[in-house]
Amino acid sequence: MQFTRRQFIAVTTLAAGFALAVHPISAQVITTDAKGLVAGEVKIPASDGEIPAYRAMPATGSNFPVVLVVQEIFGVHEHLQDICRRFAKMGYLAIAPELYARQGDVSKLTDIQEIITKVVSKVPDAQVMSDLDATVAWAAKSSKGNADKLGITGFCWGGRVVWLYAAHNPNLKAGVAWYGRLVSESSPLTPQHPIDIADELKAPVLGLYGGSDNGIPNETVEKMRQALKAAESPSEIVLYPDTPHGFFADYRPSYRKEEAEDGWKRLQAWFKQHGVA
Incomplete structure (x- = not known):
């Protein structure tokens, strides 16, 4: 699918702290320090300008496995940045590009429906795939990353993106999708969904889902399982x-x-099993 890019990047720098829509912040929030890491904002060259991203990696060494970290609907705010640091502490180069950079800054919006209507609904899948490819290229060229050991993980909006990217990039080794929508209506900007490309996955995906998720019915999870089985996918x-x-x-x-910690252990094992680590 062809898509038309804007002639400017609307968001040129990452949000500081947490997105306004997620306040108040829970007392159980996990904070990972940057000791022993190189961590902070970088710029990823795209065909129409530079998009901001958060990159974290060990301060010493090179040839690090690369993990793309794909945002929730709230953008690359503090939670996504912390996840990057967690990966870096384990020896990965983790990078989270701001994939809404052309459509708008969601960090300042306080209403979730407004975030979806004004920004998220206007982001083309083709743009997202292109920006992730550009991020991988930058990590390999400019940031000591080993693109032969490439993984991706994403959450909510980003969970859906993981499935799509696993069908898009033949060089991907593995993906882990956290509660990403599997079934939805097609649109010009989002022509396919995970259920539609189950037989096109070029890398195995581990999907982590909640049985009481109001937005992702269990029957759609079961449909995806059946589609993967029919495709003889290792996902x-x-x-x-x-x-x-x-x-x-x-x-x-x-x-x-409990479920979060179990999922994180499964993610690490999945990446090791499939050649990302």
């Missing part, structure tokens, strides 16, 4: 019983410590 889906949407988001009331 897997874990459905945590009685678990809500956003269970990894430690800064929100939806956080479920």
Whole structure:
């Protein structure tokens, strides 16, 4: 699909702290320091300008496995940046590009529906795939990354993107999708959804979903499982019983410590199993 890019980048720098829409921040929020890391904002060259991204990697060494970290609807705010630092502490080069950079700054919006209507609904999948490709190229060329060991993980909006990117990039080794929507209506900007490309995945995806997710019905998770089985895909889906949407988001009331920690262990094992680590 062809898409028309704007002639400017609307967001030129990352948000500081947490997006306004997620306040107040939970007391159980996890904070990872940058000791022993190189961590902070970088600029990713795209065909129509530079998009901001958050990059974290060990301060010493090189040839690091690369993990793309794909944002929730709230953009690359403090939670996504912290996840990058967690990966860096394990020896990865983790990078989270601001994929709404052309459409607007969601960090200053306080209403979730407004975020979706004004910004998220206007982001083309083709733009997202292109920007992720540009991020991988930058990580390999400019930031000591080993693109032969490439993984991707994403949350909510970014969880859906993980499935799409696994069908898009033949060089991807593995993906982990956290509660990304699997089934939806097609539109010019979002022509396909994970259920539509289950037989086109070029890398195995581990899907982590909540059994009490109001936005992702269990029957759609089961449909995806059946589609993956029919495609003889090595991808897997874990459905945590009685678990809500956003269970990894430690800064929100939806956080479920046990399921989040289990999912994080599964992510690490999945990446190691499939050649990302």
